[in-house]
Amino acid sequence: MIMRADGVTLGYGGTAVVHDVTLDITEGGVGLIGESGSGKTTLARAFLGLLKPTKGTISFHGTDLRKAGTKAFRKAVQPVFQAESLDPRMSVARSIAEGSRDRAAVPALMEQVGLDPALGTRRPHQLSGGQRQRVVIARALAVRPELLILDEPTSALDVTVQAKILDLLEGLGTERLLITHNLAVVGRLCRTSHVLFAGRIVESGPTEDLLQRPAHPYTLALRDAVPKLGGAPPVARGGTEAAPAPTGCPFRLRCPLAVPECESAPELREVAGRNVACHRAELVLTGLAAR
Known part of the structure; x- marks a missing residue:
């Protein structure tokens, strides 16, 4: 750990x-x-x-x-x-070396993340989005x-x-x-x-x-919201705009499976090899996850 x-x-x-x-x-x-x-x-x-x-x-x-x-x-x-966390006033090389203070290590770090060391003199606005993200990763790696x-x-x-x-x-x-x-x-x-x-x-x-195989209705909703190539558009289930419930299960106002029991807050419990805070986790696993 x-x-x-x-x-x-x-x-x-x-x-x-x-x-x-x-x-x-x-x-x-x-x-x-x-x-x-x-x-x-x-x-x-x-x-x-x-x-x-x-x-x-x-x-x-x-x-x-x-x-x-x-x-x-x-x-x-x-x-x-x-x-976007990069300082626009600093060059790429200076940003990467900021934490370690080791300018000599910058070319190797840039190569490690797939960047040409020649880009070290540029400012963030002169790079593509992917290049800037690689700079952020290199900056973090500088201190090992x-x-x-x-x-x-x-x-x-x-x-x-x-x-x-x-x-x-x-x-x-x-x-x-x-x-x-x-x-x-x-x-x-x-x-x-x-x-x-x-x-x-x-x-x-x-x-x-x-x-x-999600065991919580919210995990299932997140999974089902991902578009699938060649498949039907995602279909929202439950009240997608409802705020979290102030008492009981916080998801119950958006949950299509909510029952009166959900007015009491569920504790995390072990279900099928994971921990789930849902009174109806077994129903999610057996009745909905295979859809």
Whole structure:
């Protein structure tokens, strides 16, 4: 285990947006899946030490982040944000060397991510979207991190460039926490995944199981929303615009399977090899996942 969130609640201005989350970042890649506003990025900020939990703890190799050495932690855990995070005033070479202060290593790092070192004198606006994303990855790799925390690293890229970036990330051999709403991306890069809705984990387990046989209606809705080549357009089920329910199951106002029992909050429980917070998980598995 590299990092762990144990009963973590996070918020802004006294408003909680992540509620009592427990998860481990282990070998093989870990995914955080959910729509915008589900709490993925907030949780990632906490794993980076940029946001302190209002409840619970986050640890790195068993040591509470509040007690871990800041310099060593910053070197071991590096963020990979979207390409727009680059400083437009800095050259590519300067951006990559910013963390390590080692200009001599820049050409090798650029080659490692598939960039021509001659591009080192350019500014971000002189590069394509895919090239800028490679610069962001090279900048993170400059300090030889143990863990990359990737926040939607391919969302602004076209399909062919996305594929190249995924090939690159797969081949790095660095552990990763991936924040995404893209199920195809998490399927390639993460052995285990956690699905967040309204700041709560609603399903956790092996990524392949979650994608092939979801046990929570929300995971199923995310899977069914992915267009299929040559297939019928995705069909929304339930109230897609409904806000999270303030009590009981937070997904119940959008859930096509909701029953009176859902007015009581479900606990995470083991169902078919994963943890699911749903009173009707067995029905999802046996009655809907095969559609």
